[in-house]
Amino acid sequence: MEYPADFWNERYGEEEYVYGIQPNEFFKEQINKLKPGKILLPAEGEGRNAIYAASLGWDVVAFDISEKGREKALGLAADKQVKIYYSISDVLEFHSDSQFDAMGLCYAHFPAEIRKQAHLHLMQFLKPDGIVIFEAFAKAQMGKASGGPKNKEMLFSIEEVKTEFPDLDFKLLKEKTIELSEGNYHKGKAEVIQFMGVK
DSSP states (O other): OOSOHHHHHHHHTSSSOTTOSSOOHHHHHHHTTSOOOEEEETTOTTOHHHHHHHHTTOEEEEEESOHHHHHHHHHHHHHHTOOOEEEEOOGGGOOOSOOEEEEEEESOOOOGGGHHHHHHHHHTTEEEEEEEEEEEEBGGGTTOTTSOOSOGGGSBOHHHHHHHOTTOEEEEEEEEEEEEEETTTEEEEEEEEEEEEEO
16 A cells, blocks of 8 residues: 555654644635534644644544654644544544534545545545535646655546545536645645535
8 A cells, every 4th residue: 555654654753744734725715614513534644624623613533544643633732722533544444423514635645546435435424515625636746846646546637536526516626736835745836636515
């Protein structure tokens, strides 16, 4: 499997927050429009989006495969005096008895061979009329130094997004060039796909 837990534990083991402590800009812009409820944040890393959502009054459930990521997220939550629930789980093994009002997928690049299955698995935890906020690297990001997987199959196209999220009504779905400034590993001009969809 590409990017196993060891890879992320090593990356998140660095002293600083490697993607910064501010929420992703697109996530922030979209969640600011919503009434707080219960939100699921898969592959949440060091917790920047989870902490922001919690600060707005959301009930936050996050998970990741990295113990180091979880440690830093809980440290950041304590610093900001907010509460999040954060578990260690592989995406296909994640389970919750809850149904969520929203889900945030920010640079959650799952291995190509399980990606569609992972997205379908996660969607079952979203309520009808639940919202998905998504930003990830597009295929055109390949070879750029501003971040992202080095395997083109882990990058996204608009067509793949539509196929992998068949239950969503896309209110916004676009590929665009943005200027990333998220810590040391997301920095510079980047090609991304953003969407906001309703189940």
